[in-house]
Amino acid sequence: DADVTQTPRNRITKTGKRIMLECSQTKGHDRMYWYRQDPGLGLRLIYYSFDVKDINKGEISDGYSVSRQAQAKFSLSLESAIPNQTALYFCATSLGSNEKLFFGSGTQLSVL
Amino acid sequence: EDQVTQSPEALRLQEGESSSLNCSYTVSGLRGLFWYRQDPGKGPEFLFTLYSAGEEKEKERLKATLTKKESFLHITAPKPEDSATYLCAVRFSGGYQKVTFGTGTKLQVIP
Numbered sequence: 001d002a003d004v005t006q007t008p009r010n011r012i013t014k015t016g017k018r019i020m021l022e023c024s025q026t027k028g029h030d031r032m033y034w035y036r037q038d039p040g041l042g043l044r045l046i047y048y049s050f051d052v053k054d055i056n057k058g059e060i061s062d063g064y065s066v067s068r069q070a071q072a073k074f075s076l077s078l079e080s081a082i083p084n085q086t087a088l089y090f091c092a093t094s095l096g097s098n099e100k101l102f103f104g105s106g107t108q109l110s111v112l
Numbered sequence: 113e114d115q116v117t118q119s120p121e122a123l124r125l126q127e128g129e130s131s132s133l134n135c136s137y138t139v140s141g142l143r144g145l146f147w148y149r150q151d152p153g154k155g156p157e158f159l160f161t162l163y164s165a166g167e168e169k170e171k172e173r174l175k176a177t178l179t180k181k182e183s184f185l186h187i188t189a190p191k192p193e194d195s196a197t198y199l200c201a202v203r204f205s206g207g208y209q210k211v212t213f214g215t216g217t218k219l220q221v222i223p
Contacts, residue, residue: 004155040215041215042116042199042212042213042214042215042216043156043199043201043213044213045210045211058210059210090155090156092155099143099144099146099161099203099211100146100158100161101146101148101156101158101211102158103155103156103157104155105153105154105155106153106154106155
């Protein structure tokens, strides 16, 4: 089945470390997104990309960067991790102007 | 400020006991309202999109409705496998692609 795959599923790191979360998809979708989910806050958009050459900041982009290496790959980096970046991170995709999002299974990140 | 509020935060039902989840919003221009289901350890899974007041969508035991200020997700004769967190999301008109999610309703259906 066409899918959205996130790696790793779980990651524990220390304050100040650089970390990369990866997302790949076999759906053939052009649009990709990174969200974080925190208890009591809901899902919040970090970055989104409509194609390989189009990268846009979401509502909480500070402290994060992204790279769209190919249509199927979208990675999220934390340049210098801090404890309040501890959260569940989701990659999502969509096709064209269809707003239905398809989510990966998430990466649980803990920054100590 | 555009906001999305879901209620209740948690709901416990007996199997077969119908109920409704609420998603209310304050918007400057609604472009679409979405319902997702999220199981523990998984990403949200799309259920419905609603675009205009009066619109309804159904899928098995779930029915979503939309008014100018809120949406309801009606669950008829729920089964234990309907237990999950249900998320509402709203796309507002604005300068960039943005979907605002509510914090969800955690539903537990007891056999």
